[in-house]
Amino acid sequence: MKPEELSKKLAGEKAVDYIEQDMLIGLGTGSTVFWTMQKLAERVKEGLRIQAVPTSTATEELARKLGIPLLTLEDVKELDLVIDGADEISAELDLIKGGGGALLREKLVALASKKRIIVADSGKLTEELGGFPLPIEIVRFGWEQTFSRVLQLGCQITLREAENTPFITDNGNYILDCKFDGITDPVGVHQQLKLLPGVIETGLFVQLADVVVVGFPDRFELLER
Numbered sequence: 001m002k003p004e005e006l007s008k009k010l011a012g013e014k015a016v017d018y019i020e021q022d023m024l025i026g027l028g029t030g031s032t033v034f035w036t037m038q039k040l041a042e043r044v045k046e047g048l049r050i051q052a053v054p055t056s057t058a059t060e061e062l063a064r065k066l067g068i069p070l071l072t073l074e075d076v077k078e079l080d081l082v083i084d085g086a087d088e089i090s091a092e093l094d095l096i097k098g099g100g101g102a103l104l105r106e107k108l109v110a111l112a113s114k115k116r117i118i119v120a121d122s123g124k125l126t127e128e129l130g131g132f133p134l135p136i137e138i139v140r141f142g143w144e145q146t147f148s149r150v151l152q153l154g155c156q157i158t159l160r161e162a163e164n165t166p167f168i169t170d171n172g173n174y175i176l177d178c179k180f181d182g183i184t185d186p187v188g189v190h191q192q193l194k195l196l197p198g199v200i201e202t203g204l205f206v207q208l209a210d211v212v213v214v215g216f217p218d219r220f221e222l223l224e225r
C-alpha cells in the first residue's frame with residue numbers, strides 16, 4: 001500500500017474507537033471514510049449496535065454492501081457523532097470539503113451531530129485554506145449567471161465535470177470549484193458566497209471539527225479544538 005493510503009487507513013480506522021454501543025452516527029464520504037466503514041463493519045459483525053446516516057449515495061451503497069444499519073436524517077433529532085473526511089485542514093481546524101461533491105449533505109449531517117470527527121492523511125494539513133479549490137454547490141437553473149456572480153468575488157472557477165459532462169450532485173445540482181488566492185477569512189468568504197442567489201452551500205466548514213485524526217504512514221496524531 002502507498003504511504004498516503006496507509007495514512008488514510010490508519011486515520012480512518014482509528015476514528016472507530018469513538019463509536020459506542022447504541023450510538024446514532026453520521027458517515028461521511030470519501031477514500032478515508034472508506035477505511036472507517038471497513039473497520040466499523042467488522043465491529044458491527046462482532047456485535048456493535050449502531051445506526052448510521054450516510055452523507056452520499058456512494059456511502060449509502062457501501063454501507064449496504066458492508067451490512068452497516070442505516071437510517072435517514074429525517075428519522076433523527078440528533079446524532080451522537082459524525083466521522084468524515086476533508087480536503088484541507090487549517091491550523092484552526094477549519095476545513096475545505098466537497099472534493100467528492102458531497103458537501104451539502106455532509107454539512108447538514110455535521111450540524112446535526114454532537115461531536116464531529118475528521119479523518120485525513122497528513123497531506124491535508126495547511127497553514128492557510130485555499131490551496132485546494134473551494135467547491136460550492138449551485139442550482140443548475142441559470143448556472144452561468146451564478147458563475148458570473150461568484151467570479152466577481154475574485155476567484156478562478158471551473159464548472160466540475162465528470163466524463164466531459166457537468167458533474168451532478170446527489171441533490172441534482174452543479175459544483176463550481178473556486179480557486180481563491182488564499183482564504184484568510186473563511187467566515188467572510190462563506191457569507192459572501194451564501195448571499196448570492198443560486199449558491200446553495202459552500203465547502204467551507206468553519207468550527208465544525210472537534211477532533212481531527214491525522215494519519216501518517218506509521219502512526220496517527222489527534223488534533224482537538
Ligand SMILES: O=C[C@H](O)[C@H](O)[C@H](O)COP(=O)(O)O
Nearest residue numbers: 030031085098099100101102
Ligand atoms: O465531498 C467529499 C468529501 O468532502 C470528502 O470527505 C473529502 O473530499 C475528502 O475525501 P478523501 O478522504 O477521499 O480525501
